[in-house]
Amino acid sequence: MTTEPVFEPGALDRSAPFYVAGHRGLVGSAIWRHLKAEGFTSVVGRTSAELDLKDREAVFEFFAASKPRYVVLAAAKVGGILANQTYPVDFLSDNLRIQVNVLDAARKFGVERLLFLGSSCIYPKFAEQPIREDALLTGHLEPTNDAYAIAKIAGIMQIQAIRRQYGLPWISAMPTNLYGPGDNFSPTGSHVLPALIRRYDEAAQSGAESVTNWGTGSPRREFLHVDDMASACLHLLEHYDGPSQVNVGTGTDVTIRELATLVAAAVGYDGSFEWDTSKPDGTPRKLLDVSKLKQAGWAPKISLEEGIQSTVAWYRSNAENIRA
Numbered sequence: 001m002t003t004e005p006v007f008e009p010g011a012l013d014r015s016a017p018f019y020v021a022g023h024r025g026l027v028g029s030a031i032w033r034h035l036k037a038e039g040f041t042s043v044v045g046r047t048s049a050e051l052d053l054k055d056r057e058a059v060f061e062f063f064a065a066s067k068p069r070y071v072v073l074a075a076a077k078v079g080g081i082l083a084n085q086t087y088p089v090d091f092l093s094d095n096l097r098i099q100v101n102v103l104d105a106a107r108k109f110g111v112e113r114l115l116f117l118g119s120s121c122i123y124p125k126f127a128e129q130p131i132r133e134d135a136l137l138t139g140h141l142e143p144t145n146d147a148y149a150i151a152k153i154a155g156i157m158q159i160q161a162i163r164r165q166y167g168l169p170w171i172s173a174m175p176t177n178l179y180g181p182g183d184n185f186s187p188t189g190s191h192v193l194p195a196l197i198r199r200y201d202e203a204a205q206s207g208a209e210s211v212t213n214w215g216t217g218s219p220r221r222e223f224l225h226v227d228d229m230a231s232a233c234l235h236l237l238e239h240y241d242g243p244s245q246v247n248v249g250t251g252t253d254v255t256i257r258e259l260a261t262l263v264a265a266a267v268g269y270d271g272s273f274e275w276d277t278s279k280p281d282g283t284p285r286k287l288l289d290v291s292k293l294k295q296a297g298w299a300p301k302i303s304l305e306e307g308i309q310s311t312v313a314w315y316r317s318n319a320e321n322i323r324a
């Protein structure tokens with residue numbers, strides 16, 4: 001017999017063991033900071049060097065020993081449009097293995113509440129905008145990230161299946177494009193916002209007259225600061241339960257050209273902008289419908305302008321520690 005859990009979400013126990021998988025990444029580190037600020041006293045994390053989540057046996061040993069009551073799965077192979085396009089096997093295979101291992105171990109060791117993180121790229125390339133949760137599996141994916149998206153869709157499905165087969169109140173969230181302190185600033189592997197911060201800051205410092213970005217500049221993207229993302233994650237764990245994934249975003253978007261203008265202004269660059277159209281544009285638009293999240297009582301606090309300013313400041317003062 002299959003059944004959906006009957007579960008009334010509420011405040012999590014601040015003293016219970018809470019495992020943040022991927023606690024050194026952009027999202028995981030923000031969740032870690034947020035949980036500490038919210039009074040959680042037993043937050044646990046492991047680097048990939050300490051615990052490779054692709055290693056099934058090691059993952060089961062870790063869960064057996066640490067017995068977390070709550071889990072956020074923010075560990076994944078992550079990258080920008082070019083990394084996804086160049087290494088589709090890694091994005092499919094690593095992510096499938098990481099999530100199947102963590103979800104299976106979490107089930108075996110009785111994790112009470114678990115949040116799986118997907119991505120807005122799970123939706124069809126030409127989904128109606130803003131994209132509602134029920135657009136999932138209604139059309140073809142964007143080819144530059146279809147392998148990654150299929151892994152993430154499998155994760156959503158595993159959460160839904162665990163709810164039906166085992167009655168566990170686990171949930172999924174689909175964030176839009178994220179940015180903030182601790183991001184990956186690799187010129188070739190990163191997402192657009194950290195790439196632009198690095199490129200325009202270097203150009204401002206060197207006095208370059210021109211900067212070249214990827215694609216045409218016309219695609220539209222929605223950007224959420226990672227501190228807002230962390231707050232949304234805890235909010236969902238404490239206020240939402242249901243089989244549907246929940247979109248997490250701001251509800252507004254900009255063109256990449258507008259984004260470049262904002263970044264240039266933030267770093268003090270006043271040269272010209274060029275566009276390398278041999279690089280992929282990806283999905284033309286990816287704006288999430290965030291009604292479900294709003295209904296759960298959450299809204300973002302950090303504006304894009306404010307977030308870019310603080311991320312530039314973080315980038316400049318952490319030059320020796322940035323991931324590149």
Ligand SMILES: NC(=O)C1=CN([C@@H]2O[C@H](COP(=O)(O)OP(=O)(O)OC[C@H]3O[C@@H](n4cnc5c(N)ncnc54)[C@H](OP(=O)(O)O)[C@@H]3O)[C@@H](O)[C@H]2O)C=CC1
Pocket residue numbers: 021022023024025026027028046047048049051052053054073074075076077078098117118119120174175176177178179182183184191
């Ligand atoms: N960044 C974005 O714009 C978006 C991100 N997301 C989702 O949010 C989640 C987190 O992404 P983000 O923080 O940006 O990614 P990061 O690349 O910043 O961090 C990923 C984390 O995963 C860990 N990790 C990767 N592989 C393994 C492994 N084999 N074993 C153990 N740990 C591993 C890394 O650990 P270590 O540092 O120790 O190597 C790292 O801490 C992902 O699920 C991603 O899909 C969704 C939408 C947008």
Ligand SMILES: C[C@H]1O[C@H](OP(=O)(O)OP(=O)(O)OC[C@H]2O[C@@H](n3cnc4c(=O)[nH]c(N)nc43)[C@H](O)[C@@H]2O)[C@@H](O)[C@@H](O)C1=O
Pocket residue numbers: 079080081082084119120121145148149176177178187189190191192193195196213214215216219221256279280281282283
């Ligand atoms: C989060 C999300 O991230 C990826 O999808 P994406 O939204 O296309 O992400 P992106 O940030 O890499 O690019 C956004 C836009 O920006 C343009 N662009 C300009 N100049 C640079 C640049 O220098 N670097 C990058 N990366 N992009 C640039 C680029 O051409 C594109 O039009 C997938 O991994 C997907 O799987 C996923 O989940």
